[in-house]
Amino acid sequence: MIDSHAHLDFDDFDHDRTQLFADMKRQGISSAILPGVSSRHWSKQLTIAAQYDCYYALGIHPWFCPDNIETEVAALAQLIELNRKDNKLVAVGECGLDKRHKQRAFSTQVALLERQLQLAISHQLPVILHSVRAHNELLGLLKCYPNPKGGVIHGFYGGPELAKAYIALGYKLGVGGLIMDPKAKKLRETVAQLAPDSFLIETDSPNMTPINAVNSRNSPLNIPSFVAEIAFLQNKSTVSILEQLDENVAQLFEL
Ligand SMILES: [Zn+2]
Known part of the structure; x- marks a missing residue:
């Protein structure tokens, strides 16, 4: 996993x-x-990724959208260039749009995302996308900047129709701890209805602590319970879902 x-x-x-890595x-x-x-965050991120032999993506999250995006985007482009031959660099992101986060003008978030979508295309990398209350705008941008490598809408919380709109554009849906919440009806419906090759499993640790989290916090140790819940909703065996999820992540990020 x-x-x-x-x-x-x-x-x-x-x-x-x-x-944690040992566990x-x-x-x-x-x-x-x-x-x-x-x-x-990039320097520490790269150090930790190397130390623990993890895959990584490089990007600018909308919560960290700077006033002037040019300097930050130039630094990102340079870092991607520098690390492009590292097979642990698997995507651009996380980037995206968040209407709950109002510290920067939404138009600046859009401009920042556009630049990262372009970077992903030019470097032939998939994208890891964050989208909160901005799905129409994101779908529009993904149509404007078609990326043959696709990507993932991480922390997906929407219903089957929205899910299908992303899948039609070649994107997968990142399913995390929200799946454990019986009140997350839309997401549970999506996971029950769509083909299992549409999903990736994720925790978004340390954020988004799920119900009944292992050691009361969000960490990758919660992954097995998410897989079991997806298997339950799909009415399939945990083993077959596990195999499918492994295949999905390996295929998208060329692991
Ligand atoms: Zn995240």
């Missing part, structure tokens, strides 16, 4: 990261993809 989206480089894991290995969680969030 691979956690397709975990911020294991964040300070929250500084006190027990080595122990992950024992549970069959072999690795994780560490998404990039901002220029301030």
Whole structure:
């Protein structure tokens, strides 16, 4: 198993990261993809990825959208260029749009995302996308900038129709801890109805702590319970879902 989206480089894991990776290995969680969030975080992210042999993506999260995007985008382009031959660099992201986050004008978030979508296309990398209350705008941009490598809408929470719109454009849906919440009806309907090759499994650690989290926090150790829940909703065996999810992540990110 691979956690397709975990911020294991964040300070929250500084006190027990080595122990956590040992526990992950024992549970069959072999690795994780560490998404990039901002220029301030890249250096530590790359250090942790190298130290623990993790995959990573490079990008600027909309929560860290700078006032002037040009300097940050130039730094990102340079870093991707520098690391492009590293087979642990698997995507551009996480990038996207978040209407709940109002610190920057939405138009600046859009401009920042456009630049990252272009970078992904020119470097032939898939994208890891964050989208909160901005699905129409995101779908529009993904149509404007078609990426043959596709990508993932991480932390997906929508219903089957929205899911199908993304899948039609070649994107997968990242399913995380929200699946454990019986109140997440739309997402549970999506997971029950769509073909299992549409999904990736992720935790978004340390954010989005699920119901009944292992050690009361969000970490990749919660992945097995998410897989079991997807298998239950799909009415399939855990083993077959596990195999499919492994295949999905390997195919999208060319692992
Ligand atoms: Zn994230």
